[in-house]
Amino acid sequence: MPASSTSESAEPSDFFQRVWAVVEEIPYGRVTTYGDIAEHLGTRSAARTVGWALNAAVGSGLPCHRVVNRKGALSGKLHFGGPYVMEDMLRSEGVTFTDDGRVDLEKHRWRPSPSAAE
DNA sequence: ATCTTGACCTCTA
DNA sequence: CTAGAGGCCAAGA
Numbered sequence: 001m002p003a004s005s006t007s008e009s010a011e012p013s014d015f016f017q018r019v020w021a022v023v024e025e026i027p028y029g030r031v032t033t034y035g036d037i038a039e040h041l042g043t044r045s046a047a048r049t050v051g052w053a054l055n056a057a058v059g060s061g062l063p064c065h066r067v068v069n070r071k072g073a074l075s076g077k078l079h080f081g082g083p084y085v086m087e088d089m090l091r092s093e094g095v096t097f098t099d100d101g102r103v104d105l106e107k108h109r110w111r112p113s114p115s116a117a118e
Numbered sequence: 119a120t121c122t123t124g125a126c127c128t129c130t131a
Numbered sequence: 132c133t134a135g136a137g138g139c140c141a142a143g144a
Contacts, residue, residue, distance in 0.1 A: 015140065035127050038139080047126035049140035054125060056141095069126065076125030123143085131135080 019053035026066045029093040030110035040112040065089045072102035
């Protein structure tokens with residue numbers, strides 16, 4: 001084994017993998033918030049990094065569309081390739097929206113499971 | 119190597 | 132209620 005410790009490029013940081021692990025656990029027709037994920041990881045203020053992880057998760061097979069901000073607004077809908085994609089996906093899953101165009105967190109609020117923490 | 123931006127959140131005035 | 136500041140981690144220039 002080469003002792004070179006020049007980091008293993010092509011491999012995401014642990015933080016990303018943790019975020020993906022939680023997002024992957026999000027059930028159908030359910031949504032969560034960046035803060036909940038960040039807090040579940042141990043750092044509630046790391047919500048920004050969660051967004052970065054999702055940004056890299058787009059197209060990776062992760063339901064990043066089930067992750068919304070604290071207000072339930074689809075902050076990253078533009079990153080899905082279209083402003084209508086994310087909303088359409090959630091609506092297709094049975095998620096309801098408010099008059100403000102926000103997700104009903106009161107009805108679809110989901111929290112990560114302790115088993116997803118790992 | 120440093121600085122700025124980014125799918126954010128929470129606290130305080 | 133709104134406005135401002137701090138903090139977290141990572142990527143791009």
